[in-house]
Amino acid sequence: MKLGTHSFIRELSTIHLIVLFYLTAVLISGVLLGLPFLHQSGVDVSFIDTLFTAVSAVSVTGLTVVSTAETFNAAGKIVLAVILQFGGIGIMTLGTFVWLIFGRKIGLRGRQLIRIDQNRSTFSGLVKLMINILKIILTIELFGTIILSTYFLHYFDTWQEALLQGFFGAVSATTNAGFDITGSSLMPFAHDYFVQFINMILLILGAIGFPVLIELKALLSSRGDSLYPNHHFSLFTKLTSVTFFSLLAAGWGLIYFFERNAFLMDKAWHEKLFYSLFQSVTTRNGGLSTMDVSDFTIPTLLVICALMFIGASPSSVGGGIRTTTFAIMLLSIFNYAKGNSSIKLFRREVDPEDIYRSFIVITTATMLCGSAMVLLATTEPFSLIEIIFEVCSAFGTTGLSMGITSELSMFGKCIIIFLMFVGRIGIFSFLFLMRGTETNDLYHQPKEKVIIG
Amino acid sequence: MKLGTHSFIRELSTIHLIVLFYLTAVLISGVLLGLPFLHQSGVDVSFIDTLFTAVSAVSVTGLTVVSTAETFNAAGKIVLAVILQFGGIGIMTLGTFVWLIFGRKIGLRGRQLIRIDQNRSTFSGLVKLMINILKIILTIELFGTIILSTYFLHYFDTWQEALLQGFFGAVSATTNAGFDITGSSLMPFAHDYFVQFINMILLILGAIGFPVLIELKALLSSRGDSLYPNHHFSLFTKLTSVTFFSLLAAGWGLIYFFERNAFLMDKAWHEKLFYSLFQSVTTRNGGLSTMDVSDFTIPTLLVICALMFIGASPSSVGGGIRTTTFAIMLLSIFNYAKGNSSIKLFRREVDPEDIYRSFIVITTATMLCGSAMVLLATTEPFSLIEIIFEVCSAFGTTGLSMGITSELSMFGKCIIIFLMFVGRIGIFSFLFLMRGTETNDLYHQPKEKVIIG
Numbered sequence: 041m042k043l044g045t046h047s048f049i050r051e052l053s054t055i056h057l058i059v060l061f062y063l064t065a066v067l068i069s070g071v072l073l074g075l076p077f078l079h080q081s082g083v084d085v086s087f088i089d090t091l092f093t094a095v096s097a098v099s100v101t102g103l104t105v106v107s108t109a110e111t112f113n114a115a116g117k118i119v120l121a122v123i124l125q126f127g128g129i130g131i132m133t134l135g136t137f138v139w140l141i142f143g144r145k146i147g148l149r150g151r152q153l154i155r156i157d158q159n160r161s162t163f164s165g166l167v168k169l170m171i172n173i174l175k176i177i178l179t180i181e182l183f184g185t186i187i188l189s190t191y192f193l194h195y196f197d198t199w200q201e202a203l204l205q206g207f208f209g210a211v212s213a214t215t216n217a218g219f220d221i222t223g224s225s226l227m228p229f230a231h232d233y234f235v236q237f238i239n240m241i242l243l244i245l246g247a248i249g250f251p252v253l254i255e256l257k258a259l260l261s262s263r264g265d266s267l268y269p270n271h272h273f274s275l276f277t278k279l280t281s282v283t284f285f286s287l288l289a290a291g292w293g294l295i296y297f298f299e300r301n302a303f304l305m306d307k308a309w310h311e312k313l314f315y316s317l318f319q320s321v322t323t324r325n326g327g328l329s330t331m332d333v334s335d336f337t338i339p340t341l342l343v344i345c346a347l348m349f350i351g352a353s354p355s356s357v358g359g360g361i362r363t364t365t366f367a368i369m370l371l372s373i374f375n376y377a378k379g380n381s382s383i384k385l386f387r388r389e390v391d392p393e394d395i396y397r398s399f400i401v402i403t404t405a406t407m408l409c410g411s412a413m414v415l416l417a418t419t420e421p422f423s424l425i426e427i428i429f430e431v432c433s434a435f436g437t438t439g440l441s442m443g444i445t446s447e448l449s450m451f452g453k454c455i456i457i458f459l460m461f462v463g464r465i466g467i468f469s470f471l472f473l474m475r476g477t478e479t480n481d482l483y484h485q486p487k488e489k490v491i492i493g
Numbered sequence: 494m495k496l497g498t499h500s501f502i503r504e505l506s507t508i509h510l511i512v513l514f515y516l517t518a519v520l521i522s523g524v525l526l527g528l529p530f531l532h533q534s535g536v537d538v539s540f541i542d543t544l545f546t547a548v549s550a551v552s553v554t555g556l557t558v559v560s561t562a563e564t565f566n567a568a569g570k571i572v573l574a575v576i577l578q579f580g581g582i583g584i585m586t587l588g589t590f591v592w593l594i595f596g597r598k599i600g601l602r603g604r605q606l607i608r609i610d611q612n613r614s615t616f617s618g619l620v621k622l623m624i625n626i627l628k629i630i631l632t633i634e635l636f637g638t639i640i641l642s643t644y645f646l647h648y649f650d651t652w653q654e655a656l657l658q659g660f661f662g663a664v665s666a667t668t669n670a671g672f673d674i675t676g677s678s679l680m681p682f683a684h685d686y687f688v689q690f691i692n693m694i695l696l697i698l699g700a701i702g703f704p705v706l707i708e709l710k711a712l713l714s715s716r717g718d719s720l721y722p723n724h725h726f727s728l729f730t731k732l733t734s735v736t737f738f739s740l741l742a743a744g745w746g747l748i749y750f751f752e753r754n755a756f757l758m759d760k761a762w763h764e765k766l767f768y769s770l771f772q773s774v775t776t777r778n779g780g781l782s783t784m785d786v787s788d789f790t791i792p793t794l795l796v797i798c799a800l801m802f803i804g805a806s807p808s809s810v811g812g813g814i815r816t817t818t819f820a821i822m823l824l825s826i827f828n829y830a831k832g833n834s835s836i837k838l839f840r841r842e843v844d845p846e847d848i849y850r851s852f853i854v855i856t857t858a859t860m861l862c863g864s865a866m867v868l869l870a871t872t873e874p875f876s877l878i879e880i881i882f883e884v885c886s887a888f889g890t891t892g893l894s895m896g897i898t899s900e901l902s903m904f905g906k907c908i909i910i911f912l913m914f915v916g917r918i919g920i921f922s923f924l925f926l927m928r929g930t931e932t933n934d935l936y937h938q939p940k941e942k943v944i945i946g
């Protein structure tokens with residue numbers, strides 16, 4: 041078994057560049073969001089809160105230390121929506137788009153940048169892929185904006201306000217950003233199934249992963265796409281879709297089960313079902329909420345924490361360890377217990393290196409989040425479950441909170457900023473970042489077994 | 494990379510037999526501990542509490558639902574000590590011993606049984622190994638009993654009581670059982686550094702792992718042992734010892750750091766140092782305590798939980814995921830981040846299958862304990878930290894508790910019994926147990942990569 045991949049030096053500098061891009065995006069976003077004329081009159085935001093908002097926006101997490109609705113004016117909200125767009129689709133993708141617009145051909149270096157960021161394993165057709173991603177996301181957001189804005193004419197006094205709310209809502213949902221300009225997430229629409237339904241669709245389309253959308257589009261448009269001839273779904277699309285919807289169903293069932301005699305007790309049967317469904321969808325990565333999560337019981341909160349930690353599909357707008365990582369871990373354990381020497385699914389075999397990567401990602405993420413919990417428990421005066429919830433939400437870039445975000449100390453905010461950043465770039469890039477100089481791996485030592493477990 | 498080992502069918506039936514042995518031990522222990530004439534007069538113990546005590550004793554965990562001091566009479570306490578002895582050294586080891594006494598040669602099957610239970614990778618010299626283990630453990634316990642009993646003459650009125658306390662204390666410490674017959678663990682000796690020092694030595698000798706003791710003995714006795722010629726320490730001994738003492742030092746430092754201005758605030762400097770040292774040693778697996786752990790702050794409790802979850806060395810009296818498992822995970826992550834394709838340490842290379850096993854053990858254990866926490870949070874009225882602590886203590890067979898054990902519901906007790914059992918037999922045997930009929934692993938499918946993390 042190989043521990044590493046074939047081209048470390050190349051990937052190393054590539055990931056350094058990606059991180060540099062993200063940091064630049066955070067910097068620019070921070071400066072923009074700090075501009076006084078984008079704020080409501082009389083509002084003053086501290087440096088750490090501006091930085092926090094910028095990281096939360098670029099990583100499309102949605103944790104907030106200031107109220108978006110009350111801090112930013114209409115122009116500020118539009119700027120924020122644009123930042124979410126950048127963050128959600130990925131700076132690399134947009135970078136490619138800008139390059140295309142400026143008429144420059146994308147060289148090998150540029151392709152590498154995008155390949156790592158979206159984690160695609162194939163080089164071919166990358167430019168086409170990027171254009172496809174942009175087309176698809178903008179189309180989804182356009183439809184979302186039209187539907188929501190039209191519908192919001194009933195809710196808001198002016199068509200301008202309805203349009204702003206519809207536009208921001210569609211972008212925030214599709215990018216799974218979780219930011220809201222209503223002042224209380226989707227709670228004003230807690231009884232409006234239509235708004236929630238549209239939001240769920242947008243959330244799922246954003247979190248299911250771009251490759252899935254592209255393969256779906258290729259299938260739906262019924263014309264041969266050079267990337268995916270004969271409409272064969274890739275192993276990735278099958279695996280991530282099955283995992284995504286399994287997690288969604290599991291979350292739905294568990295939240296319903298744990299809350300049926302607690303938070304959901306006084307609700308009608310259709311409300312019970314719909315509320316727990318929406319909550320499960322939003323933990324996949326959205327972070328929008330129709331109710332106060334701190335009203336839930338501890339078992340529900342723990343389940344939500346686990347779901348947020350797992351997060352969305354790779355190559356999506358979401359964070360966490362990602363669905364495929366979790367699925368491959370489960371399959372590995374199952375196959376190991378069965379005594380199989382390989383993982384077979386959908387008439388394919390999983391690459392051993394992918395298995396190894398999964399375990400590296402999961403264990404690193406667990407230790408990272410565990411350490412963050414211990415640190416926050418040291419400095420913050422909140423209950424353990426509130427801290428665990430905040431950590432999982434930040435790492436999964438989900439953005440749900442039991443309400444402690446704005447009350448965190450400076451140190452606590454820094455920890456959450458760090459988690460959002462790592463959650464967004466992924467454990468994988470994070471580990472590459474940790475890498476020092478080139479290592480000496482050319483010689484071998486005799487192998488010796490030790491006793492495990 | 495191979496997912497499995499070479500001889501599944503053989504190991505499968507072997508592990509089934511081991512579990513059968515353990516279950517038989519629990520059954521016999523349960524019947525013995527339920528005998529009324531071993532109880533103090535007037536004491537009545539329910540079925541579930543007897544079962545709980547039996548599992549806790551056989552798995553040398555030390556979690557208790559009834560007070561050992563007030564429930565059992567002197568004869569009962571001696572029976573309990575014998576059960577701890579059986580559990581601690583391992584039923585397989587004693588089984589071998591009985592076979593030897595009865596003059597039967599140990600066949601291949603018998604050797605296999607011991608091999609898996611103590612997880613040794615080599616067949617040769619097994620009988621000799623077993624005799625060595627017994628000699629070493631009994632010698633340690635003999636010295637412990639003599640020293641403690643003599644010293645206890647100052648503490649107790651009669652020499653019989655001093656001898657009983659010394660004997661039980663030495664056995665409980667060496668087997669890391671954590672049971673006490675003082676009624677309040679080592680708290681009566683909270684200010685007696687000598688008793689604590691002797692206990693720490695015994696706890697460490699029991700938890701460091703039998704192979705380490707045997708290699709140490711071979712070194713100390715300065716004569717060539719056919720098993721370990723020329724006193725080369727094995728990779729296992731080096732790895733587990735370094736990990737064991739690193740964890741001990743980390744626990745010492747962190748507990749001191751987190752509690753220096755809290756629980757330890759009013760203590761003298763030597764008390765601060767000694768208390769945190771003893772607490773760190775006892776989390777390695779002992780479960781004895783000189784203070785009420787529920788007085789600690791949340792960060793300390795979380796650190797203790799992590800240390801208990803990791804547990805002791807493999808092939809020791811302890812449970813958890815084991816030290817080597819944890820060490821190999823850390824080394825894997827470090828080497829992966831560095832871009833190395835293998836793990837080199839002490840001029841040896843770690844076997845890739847051991848790496849894979851480590852990850853399987855850790856992720857399975859994490860999910861098992863996580864599920865247990867969610868279930869207990871559903872049925873038990875205790876705080877989250879109390880539940881997390883109890884789960885980690887049971888899985889690590891440590892036996893520390895924030896005091897909720899005896900108040901658990903029937904369902905809660907069953908969960909803890911299950912965790913103690915799995916913690917003792919190890920995740921590895923547990924996974925083998927889950928295995929169904931033989932699997933079809935002869936054909937291959939084309940490999941396809943997916944996107945991870």
Ligand SMILES: [K+]
Nearest residue numbers: 101216437438
């Ligand atoms: K989010």
Ligand SMILES: [K+]
Nearest residue numbers: 554669890891
């Ligand atoms: K113990």
